[in-house]
Amino acid sequence: MTETSSSASTPPSWPVQPGYREDLFRGTAEYYSRYRPAYPQPLFEDLLSRSGGGGLLVDLACGTGEIAIPLHERFTHVQAVDLEPDMIEVGRTKAVEVGADNIAWSIGRAEDLAVTEPAQLVTIGNAFHRLDRPLIAERASQWLAPGSCLAIFGSSTPWSGTESWQAVTVDVVARWSGESGRQAGASSATAASGDPAQRTHEDILREAGFVDVAEYRFATPHTWTMDEFIGFMWSTSYTAPIRESPSLTEGFERDLRAQLRECEPSGYLRESIAHYYILGRKPDA
Template sequence: MAKTPSTPPSWPVRPGYSEDLFRGAAEYYSRYRPAYPQPLFDDLLNRAGEGGVLVDLACGTGEIAIPLHIRFAHVYAVDLEPDMIEVGRAKADQAGATNITWSTGMAEDLTVTEPAQLVTIGNAYHRLDRPMIAERARQWLASDGCLAILGSSTPWSGTEPWQAVAVDVVARWSGEPGRPASASPATAESNAPARRTHEEILQEAGFLDVTEYRFPTPHAWTVDEFLGFLWSTSYTARIRQDPALAEEFEKDLRAQLLKCEPSGQLRESIAHYYILGRNPDPARR
């Protein structure tokens, strides 16, 4: 479904994230990230088309590439983190997904030599050089092909009481009150970097019909599952990389979550979405 009118989030045009934020997170990422719902994939391919080539940038452990491999002749999947690629390859082998080419490296450095029907980016566009990626995608895509930015809401944007508790605990242990551990340091307004929404970046690059489509999905976590999800994120990067700190953090978070929700069932509605932009077809001008 298309989104209701709202103010979309914006990010600095040039990202400033550390390259090691997901080091050691691949197994958690593969096991605990909620899957994109099938209705989202079906809707996306109905609008963007299928067959031919899919290019999946910042692919993680294959959360897009593997489910969609049967709908394309060939899939190119690239991620900066070697562990993500290793786990993705293993999952693809188990799924019989033999038409995926996996590579380790920066999305900005990828070479695509055949026209793509679809370029996807899942939960990572804000970490890339967005103007460069939008320009490259225009070059990679066939006429009338599409760029799709997929994502999901996080506890930091949720309104459930247990989410507020989790955000507070992570903030205390990460040493970054009120901000995810992966965020760039606060900057004086006069020196703040230029910011754009994903939609603005795509429109400025020349994509047409840029629209966001949302698929809210009820979800229930156990405390263990939610901890696994947190370890898969950049929010806990500094904690995850210190085993002693991680152990104490887990104890605190478990206690606070169970105090807030004694049943241990953490319920929410995850706002899965995709933003679609269409490469102009010269024949339609």
């Protein structure tokens, strides 16, 4: 089922200059590729019905190809960029496996990407809050052909969920990471500053001149096995402080499994994942 909202229904975005570490996802590419729930096909079809296909797709902070690969057949060619070399390596391998030979992969900052022809669509998956949002919105507007679109993808996490096992997960991660439930990777000063720059993604797009800004949501039932959910957690920024301390990883995983098993004796963790995209259209010339 699709829900549409023209107001800011997603949580407020993190600061414009969030201070996220550039190595925050180092070592997570295999977990990211294997355990991140895929964006549902109805979301992609809905997006394409509004944005159109063909021409150039630019996928920023592309991860292991969660957007670029499913959409590659709908565009003449794709530019995919990510800061983490391991993500690009895994993405290239996945693309070869499915014959997606029209994707040009590159390692680097999304803010530094060079796009030399008008784009039909620019996408960002679960990463806009970690980028220089006003700059990216401005660059996307420059890259896009008139009337074309920028789409910001996202999905809910245990930190935004209401299931009892999600609350258990948040508590265990906070206890082992020392993050106290705060968004991982942001500096303490930034996270606590109350910076007025904590504007929504929709605000940023409108300020950059995009029109018809709206969010489209796709609630998707999902059931995790215990192993799948643990793998997903290792793919997130929240567990970065734990991943970086080998002495902590085994104890954390054992503790999380035990707490989750106590909460859900069946070993199956059920939720409704809120996949969404926020669309903004560059005005016609």
